Amino acid sequence: MINHLFRLVYPKCFDIAFQNIEFRSKILIRPKFMSICHSDQRYYRGLRPVEILKKKLPMSLIHECCGDVVFDDTNVLKPGQHVIMIPNILASNPLSEIFENYQTGSGFLSSGYDGFMQELVALKPDRVIPFEFEEEHVACICELISVAVHAIIRFSGSAHKYRKKIGIWGDGSVAYLLALTFKNMIPESEIIIVGKHYEKLAMFSFAENIYLINEIPNNLEIDHAFECVGGTGSAYAIEDMIRFIRPQGTIVLLGVSEEKPAINTRDVLEKGLTIIGASRSGSRDFIQAVKLLEKKNFRERVANIIFVDKPVKSIKDIHKVFEKDLSTPFKTAFKWEL
Numbered sequence: 001m002i003n004h005l006f007r008l009v010y011p012k013c014f015d016i017a018f019q020n021i022e023f024r025s026k027i028l029i030r031p032k033f034m035s036i037c038h039s040d041q042r043y044y045r046g047l048r049p050v051e052i053l054k055k056k057l058p059m060s061l062i063h064e065c066c067g068d069v070v071f072d073d074t075n076v077l078k079p080g081q082h083v084i085m086i087p088n089i090l091a092s093n094p095l096s097e098i099f100e101n102y103q104t105g106s107g108f109l110s111s112g113y114d115g116f117m118q119e120l121v122a123l124k125p126d127r128v129i130p131f132e133f134e135e136e137h138v139a140c141i142c143e144l145i146s147v148a149v150h151a152i153i154r155f156s157g158s159a160h161k162y163r164k165k166i167g168i169w170g171d172g173s174v175a176y177l178l179a180l181t182f183k184n185m186i187p188e189s190e191i192i193i194v195g196k197h198y199e200k201l202a203m204f205s206f207a208e209n210i211y212l213i214n215e216i217p218n219n220l221e222i223d224h225a226f227e228c229v230g231g232t233g234s235a236y237a238i239e240d241m242i243r244f245i246r247p248q249g250t251i252v253l254l255g256v257s258e259e260k261p262a263i264n265t266r267d268v269l270e271k272g273l274t275i276i277g278a279s280r281s282g283s284r285d286f287i288q289a290v291k292l293l294e295k296k297n298f299r300e301r302v303a304n305i306i307f308v309d310k311p312v313k314s315i316k317d318i319h320k321v322f323e324k325d326l327s328t329p330f331k332t333a334f335k336w337e338l
Contacts, residue, residue: 001020001021001023001120002018002019002020002021003018003019003020003021003118003119003120004016004017004018004118004119004338005017005018005019005060005114005117005118005119006060006117006118006315006318006338007057007058007059007060007114007117008043008044008057008058008059008060008061009057009058010046010053010057011043011044011045011046011053012044012045012046012319014315014318014319015058016315017058021120021122022122023071023073023122024073025073025074025124026073026074026122026123026124026125027069027071027072027073027074027076027077027083027122027123027124027125027128028069028070028071028072028073028120028121028122029067029068029069029070029083029085029120029121029122029123029128030067030068030070030119030120030121031065031066031067031085031116031117031118031120031121031336032065032066032067032068032082032136032140032335032336033065033066033067033136033137033139033140033333033334033335033336034062034064034065034116034117034140034312034333034334034336035062035064035065035140035141035144035306035331035332035333035334036062036064036321036322036325036331036332036333037062037063037064037110037144038230038256039063039110039111039256040061040062040063040110040115040322041322041325041326043056043057043059043061043110044061044322045322048258049258055112056111056112059110059112059113059114059115060110060114060115060116060117060118061110061115061117062110062115062116062117063087063108063109063110063111063115063116063143064140064141064142064143064144065084065085065087065115065116065140065143065336066082066083066084066085066131066136066139066140066142067082067083067085067116067121068080068081068082068083069081069083070120072125074125076125077128077130081130082130082131082132082136082139083128083129083130083131084128084129084130084131084139084140084142084143084286084290085116085121085123085127085128086123086126086127086128086129086143086283086286087108087109087110087115087116087143088100088101088106088107088108088109088127088280088281088282088283089106089107089108089109089113090103090106091103091104091105091106092105093105094106099150099282100282100283101150101279101280101281101282102279108280117318117336117338119338126283127283129142129283129286129287129290131290131293131294132294133293133294133299135299135303137303137306137308137333137335138293138299138302138303138306139293140333141173141177141302141306141331141333142286142289142290142293143281143286144173144174144177144331145177145181145289145292145293145302146281146282146285146286146288146289147174147177147254147278147279147280147281147285148174148177148178148180148181148182148289149181149185149281149285149288149289149292150278150280150281150282150285151178151226151252151254151278152178152181152182152185152186153285154252154276154278155224155226155250155252155276155278156186158250158274158276159223159224159249159250159274160223160248160249160250162223162246163186163188163189163223163224164189164190164223165189165190165192165221165222165223166182166186166189166190166191166192166222166223166224166225166226167192167194167220167222167224167225167226167241167244167245168182168191168192168193168194168207168225168226168228169194169195169225169226169227169228169229169237169240169241170193170194170195170226170227170228170229170230170237170255171193171195171196171197171200171201171204172200172228172330173305173330173331174228174254174255175193175195175226175228176203176204176305176330177302177305178226178228178254179191179193179204179206179207180206180298180301180302181289181292183206183207184292184295184298190208190209191206191207191208191209192207192208192209192210192211192220192222193207193209193210193211194210194211194212194213194216194237194240195210195211195212195213196212196213196233197329198212199329200329200330203304203305203330206301213236213240216240216244220244221244221245221246222241222244222245222246222249223245223246223249224245224249224250224251224252225241225244225245225249225250225251225252226251226252226254227241227251227252227253227254227255228254228255229255230254230255230256230257231255231256231257231258231259232257232259233255234253234255234257234259234261235259235261235262235263237255238251238253238261238263238264239264242263242264242267242268242271242273243267245271245273246271247271247272247273248271248272248273248274249271249273249274250273250274250275250276251273251274251275251276252275252276252277252278253275253276253277253278254278254279263275305329305330305331306330306331306332306333307324307328307330307331307332307333308333308334308335309321309324309325309332309333309334310334311334311335311336311337312334312335312336312337312338313337313338314338321334
C-alpha cells in the first residue's frame with residue numbers, strides 16, 4: 001500500500017513523499033488529532049544547529065498524536081477504535097535496568113525518524129494504547145503527560161521520603177502537566193509554582209502557592225524541585241532551586257536547552273543534592289497517563305490548556321497552524337484531515 005508522508009525538507013518548507021507501508025503483524029492507524037511540541041517548532045523554524053538540521057531532515061514532524069484504527073493484522077483492536085500512539089522505537093538489544101527511552105540504539109519518531117504527519121501509520125501492538133473517552137483532542141497530548149509521569153517515577157525512585165513541599169520552576173505546558181500529574185500521583189505534597197508570566201500562573205489554581213520569579217520569599221524552603229524552563233532561563237531556575245532546596249533534596253531537570261547552563265556545584269556538594277535528568281517516556285508511562293486521562297476531572301484540567309485550531313486539510317494549513325502555535329500560551333492541537 002502506498003502511503004503519503006508530509007515531510008519538512010527545509011525550515012518552513014514541506015514536500016509530499018510516497019512510500020510503501022508494510023503492516024504485517026502491525027496495526028494500521030489513521031492519525032486524527034495532533035499537537036505541536038516545542039521541538040516541532042524548532043525544526044520548522046530552523047532553530048536547531050545547522051548540522052542537526054542537515055542530519056535530521058527531510059522528516060515528518062509531530063510525535064503527539066492520537067488516531068483511529070483502520071486495520072489490525074494482529075486481531076487485537078477493531079477498526080474505528082480510538083488509540084494513542086507511542087513514538088518510541090525500541091532498541092534491538094535493551095539492557096534490563098535501563099528505561100526504554102534511554103536505551104542505546106533506541107529511536108524517536110519526529111527526531112531522526114518520520115513522525116505522525118502521514119496519511120497512515122503502521123505500528124507494532126506494544127506502541128498502541130486504546131482509549132474510550134470522547135475528548136480526542138485531549139488524548140493527543142498524552143505523550144506530554146507521560147513525560148510528566150516518567151519524571152515523577154524517576155523522582156520517586158531516588159528522592160528521600162520528606163516530600164511536603166515540591167517546587168516546580170516554569171509556567172508552560174510541561175510545568176502545568178507535571179504539577180497536575182504530581183497532585184494526582186502524590187496528592188499529599190504541597191505544590192509551589194515559580195514562573196514569569198502572571199497570566200499563565202493564573203491557570204495553576206490547583207497549586208498551593210504561586211510566585212513570580214522576582215517575588216520568591218527569601219525564607220522559602222522546598223524539599224525537592226523540578227525544572228521545566230529550558231532555554232536560556234534554565235540556568236536561573238537551577239540557581240534558584242539550589243538556593244531554596246533543603247539538604248539532600250532532589251532536583252529533576254526536564255527543560256531542553258541548546259546552551260550549557262552553569263550549575264553552582266559548590267552548593268550542590270555542600271547540600272548533598274541529587275540531580276536527575278528526565279527525558280521523554282516509555283510505554284509504562286503512557287499506560288499510567290491514559291489511566292489519569294480516564295478521570296474526568298483530570299481531562300477537564302488538561303483541556304484548559306489546549307487550543308484547538310482549524311482542521312489541517314492542506315500544506316498551506318500546516319504553515320498556518322505552526323504560525324498560530326506561536327501565539328497560543330500553552331498547547332495547540334488540530335484535526336488532521338490530509
